[in-house]
Amino acid sequence: MESDLPLIQPEVAGALQNPDGFLVLDIGGDPVGARVLATLRGTIPVGDFNCFFILNSRRPFSGTVFEVKRWLKRLSGQVGLM
Numbered sequence: 001m002e003s004d005l006p007l008i009q010p011e012v013a014g015a016l017q018n019p020d021g022f023l024v025l026d027i028g029g030d031p032v033g034a035r036v037l038a039t040l041r042g043t044i045p046v047g048d049f050n051c052f053f054i055l056n057s058r059r060p061f062s063g064t065v066f067e068v069k070r071w072l073k074r075l076s077g078q079v080g081l082m
């Protein structure tokens with residue numbers, strides 16, 4: 001259940017489709033996390049979610065505003081939801 005593999009448990013995928021629920025997922029802000037989100041494209045109701053990127057300026061590729069913007073653009077392109 002707690003692994004670094006790019007997959008989502010069936011229970012989580014089911015919770016995404018529950019219109020009465022509220023779900024918070026910590027996917028991770030790297031290419032692996034982007035692949036996980038991309039697998040959910042058909043599960044997440046369009047326009048019915050918020051995606052937040054929590055910035056840790058001490059991580060690679062996030063030392064400057066330019067690097068952060070480039071990183072976010074790359075990740076959002078991989079995800080296809082934002």
